[in-house]
Each structure stands twice: as structure tokens, then as C-alpha cells.
Amino acid sequence: MDRLAQTPRVLAAHERSGLPASSVYWHFKNKDALLAEVLEHSYTQWRSAEDGWERSDDGDVRQRFRGRHELRRYADGLERCIGCALCAAACPADAIYVEAGENTDAQRYSPGERFAKTYEINMLRCIFCGYCEDACPTDAIVLTDVYELSAGTRRDLIYTKDMLILPAPTGKPGTPQKVEEGKYNRPILPEGLVSEP
Numbered sequence: 001m002d003r004l005a006q007t008p009r010v011l012a013a014h015e016r017s018g019l020p021a022s023s024v025y026w027h028f029k030n031k032d033a034l035l036a037e038v039l040e041h042s043y044t045q046w047r048s049a050e051d052g053w054e055r056s057d058d059g060d061v062r063q064r065f066r067g068r069h070e071l072r073r074y075a076d077g078l079e080r081c082i083g084c085a086l087c088a089a090a091c092p093a094d095a096i097y098v099e100a101g102e103n104t105d106a107q108r109y110s111p112g113e114r115f116a117k118t119y120e121i122n123m124l125r126c127i128f129c130g131y132c133e134d135a136c137p138t139d140a141i142v143l144t145d146v147y148e149l150s151a152g153t154r155r156d157l158i159y160t161k162d163m164l165i166l167p168a169p170t171g172k173p174g175t176p177q178k179v180e181e182g183k184y185n186r187p188i189l190p191e192g193l194v195s196e197p
């Protein structure tokens with residue numbers, strides 16, 4: 001009632017007629033028009049409030065928050081993902097699709113035999129449980145604190161490898177790379193060979 005009495009239309013009618021705000025409902029065509037006026041007024045008030053809601057730009061989300069995924073690389077630009085599909089196996093929502101390809105030293109994407117030729121996450125299925133992150137033996141797939149995930153079509157919410165993978169560190173080549181023969185024949189790098197990005 002208070003909110004309604006403050007709406008411009010009711011106030012105008014109140015001023016014109018001198019009637020109490022409670023008596024001017026007849027200025028509205030029907031209940032929907034009345035409700036629309038109240039909602040619009042409340043929304044305008046909320047938007048203009050001094051301490052209205054604003055998106056936080058300082059990354060200030062809860063530490064445990066799990067948002068958009070990213071696929072990480074090593075400091076030398078090689079991809080951490082080895083296409084093992086353990087993340088897909090662990091995913092309770094069946095949201096991940098991985099297809100492995102074979103590495104060679106002339107065309108190397110990741111250490112070891114295989115890399116992810118195709119890597120997709122269906123964000124419409126994902127429940128952000130983080131099991132994929134826990135299952136990954138190379139810390140390749142990580143959930144970040146990015147929460148703005150809207151898209152215009154369902155197709156745009158199937159995130160491909162190109163959308164998920166981080167760029168190579170500055171000054172380092174991307175993938176595939178031509179590398180020294182036999183240097184990367186293990187899927188997990190010996191400690192000290194390549195540091196964290």
C-alpha cells in the first residue's frame with residue numbers, strides 16, 4: 001500500500017482529485033496495470049538507490065566458489081591436458097566430451113603420448129561440482145571464479161577446447177610445438193623440468 005501510494009500515477013491522481021491514495025485505484029484499467037505500475041516504481045527506486053547492487057570488479061567471490069572452467073598450460077606453452085578422459089568419467093552430469101589424438105615430437109601438444117584433440121564441456125549440463133578438477137592427473141582442467149556465463153543460444157554454451165584453453169605464456173610458442181626428440185615421453189613432467197605458469 002505504501003509503495004503504491006508513492007507511484008507517480010497514484011500521486012498525480014491524488015493531487016488532482018484530493019482523494020486519499022487508497023481511493024484512486026480506479027485510475028488503473030485493471031489489476032495488471034496496477035501491479036505493473038507498482039513493480040516499475042519499485043524497480044526504479046531500487047536502481048537509483050545509493051547502495052544499489054553493482055557487479056564486483058575486484059574478484060571478490062567466496063574462496064570455494066566454482067565457476068567457468070579453463071584448460072591450463074605449462075610454462076613452456078605445452079598443454080597440460082593429455083586426453084585421458086578421467087574428467088569425463090568422473091563427471092556426474094556427463095557434461096564433458098574428450099577425444100584423444102597422438103603426439104609426435106614434430107607436432108607436440110602435451111607431454112606423453114596423447115593430447116586432447118577434442119575437448120568440450122556442455123555448460124548447460126554442468127553442475128559445477130568440481131569432480132573433473134579433482135580427477136585430473138595433470139591439473140589441466142580448473143574451475144575459476146568467473147560467473148558470467150549467459151549466452152544467446154544453446155550451442156554457444158557448449159564450450160570447445162579453443163574457448164577453454166589459456167593462451168601460451170608471453171614469449172612462449174603455442175601448440176603444436178616441434179620439440180627435442182624423447183624429451184617429453186612421460187605424460188606428467190619430471191619435477192623441475194617445466195615450472196608452473
Ligand code: SF4
Pocket residue numbers: 087090091092093094095096121125126127128129130131132133
Ligand atoms: S564441474 Fe562437475 S558437472 Fe561440471 S563438468 Fe566438472 S565434473 Fe562435470
Ligand code: SF4
Pocket residue numbers: 080081082083084085086087088098116135136137138139140141
Ligand atoms: S582435463 Fe585432465 S582428466 Fe580431463 S582429459 Fe585432460 S588430462 Fe585427462
